[in-house]
Every structure is written in C-alpha cells, then in structure tokens.
Amino acid sequence: MKQGFGLHFYFRRIKRLRIKAAILGFGTVGSSVARILGDLKPEGVELVSIFNRDVERKRVDWVPSQVRWTSDVKEILASDVDVVIELVGGLEPAGTWVREALTAGKSVITANKKLIAQDGVALDRLARSKGASLLYGAAVAGGIPVIPGLNQGLAGEKVERIEGILNGTCNFILSKMEQGAEFAPVLAEAQALGYAEADPTEDVAGYDARAKLVILSRIALRADLAIEEIDCRPITPVAAIDFDYAKDLGCTIRQISRAELRNGKVLATVAPMLVPKGSPLAWSRGTENMVLAGGKYGGDVVFSGHGAGGHPTAVAVVSDLLAIAHGSRAVDLPSQKTPVSADFLLRHYIRFVVDDRPGIVAGIAGALAEQDININVILQKSGHDKVSMPFVVTVEPCPVSALRRALAKVAEMDCLRQPPLDLQILEPEG
Ligand SMILES: NC(=O)C1=CN([C@@H]2O[C@H](COP(=O)(O)OP(=O)(O)OC[C@H]3O[C@@H](n4cnc5c(N)ncnc54)[C@H](OP(=O)(O)O)[C@@H]3O)[C@@H](O)[C@H]2O)C=CC1
Numbered sequence: 001m002k003q004g005f006g007l008h009f010y011f012r013r014i015k016r017l018r019i020k021a022a023i024l025g026f027g028t029v030g031s032s033v034a035r036i037l038g039d040l041k042p043e044g045v046e047l048v049s050i051f052n053r054d055v056e057r058k059r060v061d062w063v064p065s066q067v068r069w070t071s072d073v074k075e076i077l078a079s080d081v082d083v084v085i086e087l088v089g090g091l092e093p094a095g096t097w098v099r100e101a102l103t104a105g106k107s108v109i110t111a112n113k114k115l116i117a118q119d120g121v122a123l124d125r126l127a128r129s130k131g132a133s134l135l136y137g138a139a140v141a142g143g144i145p146v147i148p149g150l151n152q153g154l155a156g157e158k159v160e161r162i163e164g165i166l167n168g169t170c171n172f173i174l175s176k177m178e179q180g181a182e183f184a185p186v187l188a189e190a191q192a193l194g195y196a197e198a199d200p201t202e203d204v205a206g207y208d209a210r211a212k213l214v215i216l217s218r219i220a221l222r223a224d225l226a227i228e229e230i231d232c233r234p235i236t237p238v239a240a241i242d243f244d245y246a247k248d249l250g251c252t253i254r255q256i257s258r259a260e261l262r263n264g265k266v267l268a269t270v271a272p273m274l275v276p277k278g279s280p281l282a283w284s285r286g287t288e289n290m291v292l293a294g295g296k297y298g299g300d301v302v303f304s305g306h307g308a309g310g311h312p313t314a315v316a317v318v319s320d321l322l323a324i325a326h327g328s329r330a331v332d333l334p335s336q337k338t339p340v341s342a343d344f345l346l347r348h349y350i351r352f353v354v355d356d357r358p359g360i361v362a363g364i365a366g367a368l369a370e371q372d373i374n375i376n377v378i379l380q381k382s383g384h385d386k387v388s389m390p391f392v393v394t395v396e397p398c399p400v401s402a403l404r405r406a407l408a409k410v411a412e413m414d415c416l417r418q419p420p421l422d423l424q425i426l427e428p429e430g
C-alpha cells in the first residue's frame with residue numbers, strides 16, 4: 001500500500017474505511033481536539049486512542065467508550081493508527097515519538113512549534129520519504145490558518161516580509177497592562193486559562209514567538225534561520241510607566257516578531273516594541289495574534305484571530321486531520337539556509353531610571369553622539385523620587401548595533417538605577 005499517499009487514501013476511502021487517529025497528550029489542546037471531534041463527528045475520521053502519562057487522572061466520561069486510554073506510547077506507535085496527533089510539547093520525548101511514528105509510515109499532526117522550528121526540515125523530509133504527511137497548522141498562531149494560508153494560498157507569491165503578533169500570552173499580558181493591570185497576576189491568569197507554555201519563560205522571554213518566526217520564515221521567505229541567532233528580547237522589563245510614555249508618543253506596546261529578506265540575508269527580531277495607535281497591531285487584545293505577509297506581487301495579506309487556547313488551537317489540529325483524511329498534501333516549498341541579522345533601521349524609545357544629578361542627559365547624549373545617533377525627544381514626567389527618576393529619550397532611526405554600543409557606554413554611568421529599556425518604534429523604515 002506504499003505507492004504514494006494520495007493512492008493509499010483513495011483506496012481507503014473507496015473501501016469506506018475511516019482514518020484512525022491517536023492523540024498523544026491529553027492536556028489543554030489534546031482535550032479540546034477530542035471535544036471537537038466528539039461534537040463534529042467528521043466523516044472519515046475515528047479517534048481510537050489517547051495516550052498520556054499516568055492516564056487514569058485524565059479519563060473523562062464524554063470521550064466515546066470505544067476510545068482506548070493508555071500510558072504506553074509504544075502501544076500506539078506499534079498499532080494500526082494512521083495518524084498520530086502529538087500534543088505533548090517540548091523537544092523530547094515528543095521528538096522521538098514523532099520520528100518513530102513517521103518512520104513507521106504514519107502521518108503526524110503536531111502543534112509543537114519548538115520541535116518544528118528546530119527539526120522541521122528533517123522531519124518533513126522523513127515524512128515525504130515514507131509517503132506520510134506531517135502537518136503543523138496549529139504550531140503558529142493557534143486557530144488562525146496562517147500556515148496553510150502561506151503554504152497553499154501564497155505559494156505563488158514571493159513573500160519578502162513577515163510581521164506580527166505571534167504569542168497570545170504576551171499579547172494577553174501587554175494588552176491588559178495597557179489597561180492598568182500588573183504583570184504577575186495577568187501571567188497567572190494566562191497560565192490558568194491554558195494559554196501559556198508549560199514553562200511560561202518560553203512565552204515572556206520571546207522564545208515561543210521566535211520558534212514561530214523560524215517556521216514562518218521557512219514557509220513564507222523560504223529561509224532556514226538558525227533559531228539561536230535571532231535577536232530575542234523579553235517583555236518582562238516593560239513596566240506601567242512605559243505604557244504612559246508610549247501613550248504620550250501616540251503608541252502602545254506589543255510583542256512584535258519580524259523577519260524581512262534583505263540583500264541575501266534576513267533581518268529578524270522578536271521584542272516588545274512601541275506600536276503606533278493607528279496600526280492594526282495596536283488594536284489586538286487578549287490572545288489575538290496577527291500576521292502580515294508582505295508580497296512582491298500581490299502586496300500585503302493579513303491573517304488575524306485567536307492565537308492561543310485549547311479550542312482555537314484544536315480547530316487547526318482538526319483541520320489538519322481532515323486535510324489528511326481528504327488526501328490533501330502540503331506544497332513542497334524548498335527553503336535554504338540564510339544568514340540572519342537584527343540591524344533594522346528604526347527609531348527607538350529608551351527609558352532610563354537614574355539617581356538624578358547634573359550631567360546625566362549630557363553623558364547619555366555624548367554616548368549616543370559618538371555612535372552618530374541623534375536624539376529626537378526627551379520626556380520626563382513629574383512626581384517621581386529623585387533617587388529613582390525615570391525619563392525617556394527617543395532617537396532617530398539608527399542601526400540596532402550602533403545603539404547597543406552607545407548603551408554599553410551609558411551602562412558605565414554610576415547614576416543608573418537599572419539597565420536602560422530599549423524598545424524599537426514600529427514604523428516604516430527610514
Ligand atoms: N495551549 C495553547 O494555547 C497552545 C499550545 N500549543 C502547543 O500544543 C502542545 C500542547 O500544549 P498544551 O495542550 O497547552 O499543553 P498541556 O501541558 O496542557 O498538555 C500536554 C499534555 O501532555 C502530557 N505530557 C507532557 N509530557 C509528557 C510525557 N513525557 N509523557 C506523557 N505525557 C506527557 C501532559 O501530562 P501532565 O498533565 O501529566 O503534565 C499533558 O496532559 C505544545 O506543543 C504547545 O506548545 C500550540 C498552540 C497553542
């Protein structure tokens with residue numbers, strides 16, 4: 001039966017057989033997938049087993065009684081299931097199970113961006129060599145069909161730029177901080193609602209969005225980026241005062257991921273940035289994600305919707321399952337290793353907290369001038385303690401590398417009460 005995937009499923013459908021699927025990992029997304037399959041009862045698909053460690057804790061009465069619950073993954077990998085749905089997360093042991101399933105000729109659906117960012121090229125190759133499918137529509141932007149949209153809908157485009165909000169947890173936190181909430185309780189709420197990763201550092205440090213940016217760059221820009229080379233900054237230093245200053249500048253703050261093809265390399269970064277209030281990115285709230293794909297021929301295409309949470313993510317997983325059941329395949333879009341840099345030419349917002357004394361602004365201006373960086377505005381709100389005084393400097397468009405050198409010099413000033421917070425201002429370059 002290994003004469004090619006399409007033929008395989010054609011014969012299966014003729015025989016009126018159903019695709020047998022197994023879920024690995026019955027957590028937030030896994031349980032939502034089972035719920036949607038139970039509600040929709042899609043034709044041609046049958047959920048036959050659910051695997052989780054210590055599975056008895058997970059058993060629920062709304063899953064059909066014929067579904068087998070197991071804590072032995074080998075039982076599933078050695079069985080006749082056609083599709084393994086990996087919703088455990090993390091590189092290992094999930095990676096080994098995905099490889100074993102593909103090697104056994106089973107198709108795999110996964111929401112595991114970490115694994116696909118790191119190993120997606122090799123796993124795609126393995127799947128194709130076995131006549132199986134590897135689909136990961138849920139790995140980027142949860143329920144928004146960005147991956148099928150780019151892979152199929154924009155296969156005929158030369159996408160040169162990807163920009164957007166790729167982490168629901170960070171957007172949930174920052175959009176609530178904009179309304180006056182504190183960081184820690186909002187993060188706890190995001191965890192309780194199932195939006196955050198098992199280790200939420202993945203979200204707030206930017207690693208989750210960075211993995212998603214790697215996947216999008218591969219599909220849209222056809223560029224394989226080394227994940228650890230992408231500039232990635234946490235949202236944790238962003239404080240309430242930054243939203244006040246951002247508002248004065250006509251902006252808000254969001255975690256933005258960007259990748260752009262430029263002269264044979266890719267400029268890429270993941271960081272909290274000032275976003276002008278007029279930008280659609282500034283309107284996103286809660287777990288909303290947004291992805292803008294800038295094409296050479298067709299112009300900009302925007303995808304938006306909910307990027308985290310069990311049900312939105314499960315929609316993408318079930319859609320992938322139906323795609324396999326109906327014999328559709330991802331377009332093979334070859335990508336190539338591409339060097340990466342963070343040197344966007346943008347305005348920056350820099351917030352200093354200092355022990356106030358004469359000469360501080362002169363010292364900072366001198367360090368910036370040495371790197372040929374011109375100050376745009378200086379903002380200082382009244383009512384702060386002189387020994388811990390915040391103020392903000394915005395600078396005209398400059399290379400990130402030059403600003404880093406200037407801020408390294410500023411860091412030597414003994415008046416600083418904490419490291420300066422440098423946020424790019426998201427505007428068209430130049
Ligand atoms: N939640 C979301 O909004 C989104 C999640 N994703 C991705 O989907 C995947 C699943 O996420 P999510 O459902 O949120 O995660 P959860 O932590 O809620 O679920 C993971 C499940 O896998 C089980 N598990 C973890 N490790 C093992 C192991 N070694 N052996 C057996 N079972 C294990 C866990 O069991 P236990 O209960 O014992 O820990 C848990 O039931 C991840 O790759 C995540 O990045 C993608 C998009 C959105």
Ligand SMILES: N[C@@H](CC=O)C(=O)O
Pocket residue numbers: 139141142166167168169170195196197203208307308309
């Ligand atoms: N933790 C992720 C979940 C979806 O990918 C996020 O918050 O976006």
